[in-house]
Amino acid sequence: MKTCLVVDDSRVIRKVARKIVEDMGFACEEAADGQEALNACRRAMPDAVLLDWNMPVMNGLDFLIKLREEPNGKKPVVVFCTTENDMSHITQALRAGADEYVMKPFDGDIIESKFAETGLV
Amino acid sequence: MSALPPAKFDFLSQDVKKRTGLILGPEKAYLVESRLGPVARREGFASVEALVDAMMRGDRNLCVAASEALATHETFFFRDKTPFELFEQAILPAFKASRAGRRLKIWCAAASSGQEPYSLAMLLDEGVGPDADILATDMSGPVLEKAKAGVYTQFEVQRGLPIQRLVKHFDQTGETWRIKPHLRQKIRFEQGNLLEDFSRYGRQDVIFCRNVLIYFDIETKAKVLDRLAALLADDGYLILGAAETVVGLTDSLRPVPGRRGLYAKPETAAKAAAA
Structure with missing residues (x-):
């Protein structure tokens, strides 16, 4: 079973996202900030990461840059999922190694369509 | 169920069929309230029934507005993926030699709000094929206006x-995203109804006509397919929606073997099969 790490400081968003990725057949892990996410990846590298931008302790972009430097850190497909909806944030994320980008608000169709773009489903 | 009395529902479904070919059977009655409700409110009627009463008194503009509202305009970029893969991997290579030095003519019939022609324009802009003129038509004026605006x-x-294509092909303006002007300029938008004569569009190399025929009755499907075939170049291709086919409807077009959703004139289909 493929695994997806949902990284968001909002418990409500994590719950919604978990439901969506589990319905798509993923096993889901959660992290509340970038540092927790990095620790989780060091324990077990997921197939996919659904990643918020603004979080306490470590934000999504810093997490992504650190993740891509990890051994095996290029493996996960990283999909940003954030309210940062302007072109400059998007290009910054892509330069840092994001594979896809979801602008909040999102729904199951959008997540599924973006996961399909990256070949995850 | 619609609250419309049967006589009024019958008038509505006959009028819509006459204007658009759409079959509004009793099983679609639930669409009447949800799609005509907003039209009735906008036009100042107390109910959908009052709107239909005015249509029955002969208000042509209301009839057109009702037909447009009842049509399905559902679309999105690169919808169903396969047709665009076929376009890139089968159709464009086939034309590369035969159309050298001449612009390809592509027609998106029932282009709705423009996502299909713009998807093709993006592919062409990314250098997958020769230059092309894209014609995009739809019967609905408001929907076509949205397509034109991009x-x-x-x-x-x-x-x-x-996301890479969003960044490459769109400009952000506040909350919305606008297709880049040079892509918009590749496409000519024109209001057009598939039930009416469309021979003025001239010979077409590729015709996309997806998810339209499913709403027509068999006779209308057959007629439209024959007229599409008449406009299609001898070595051209027609792309239909996943739930549509030419089989049993016309002899002038055949499925291209091994290419789901792709149709051509018999000789071209046979050649493609042999290749």
């Missing part, structure tokens, strides 16, 4: 469109 909501640009 402005989409955040929700619309997230359906089917990879």
Whole structure:
């Protein structure tokens, strides 16, 4: 079973996202900030990461840059999922190694369509 | 169920069929309230029934507005993926030699709000094929206006469109996303109804006509397919929706073997099969 790490400081968003990725057949892990996410990846590298931008302790972009430097850190497909909806944030994320980008608000169709773009489903 | 009395529902479904070919059977009665309710409110009627009464008294503009509202305009960028893969991997290579030095003519019949022609324009802009003139038609004026503007909501640009293509082919203006002007200029938009004569569009190399025929009765499907075939170049291709076919409807077109959704004139289909 493929695994997806949902990284968001909002418990409500994590719950919604978990439901969506589990319905798509993923096993889901959660992290509340970038540092927790990095620790989780060091324990077990997921197939996919659904990643918020603004979080306490470590934000999504810093997490992504650190993740891509990890051994095996290029493996996960990283999909940003954030309210940062302007072109400059998007290009910054892509330069840092994001594979896809979801602008909040999102729904199951959008997540599924973006996961399909990256070949995850 | 619709609250419309049977006589009024019958008038409505006959009028819509006459104007658009759409079959509004009793099983579609639930659409009447949800799609005509907003039209009735906008036009100042107390109910859908009052709107239909005015249509029955012969208000042509209301009849057109009702037909447009009852049609399905559902679309998104690179919808169903396969047709665009076929376009890139089968159709364009086939034309590369035979159309050398001449622009390809592509027609998106029932282009709705423009996502299909713009998806093709993006592919062509990314250098997958020769230059092309894209004609995009739809029977609905308001929907075509949206297509022409090329402005989409955040929700619309997230359906089917990879983020790299959003960045490459769109400009952000506040909350909305606008297709780049040079892509918009590749496309000519024109209001057109598939039930009416469309021979003025001239010979076409590729015709996309997806998810339209499913709403027509068999006789209308057959007639439209024959007229599409008459406009299609001898070595041209027709792309239909996943739930549509030419089989049993016309002899002038055949499925291209091994290419789901792709149709051509018999000789071209046979050649493609042998290749």
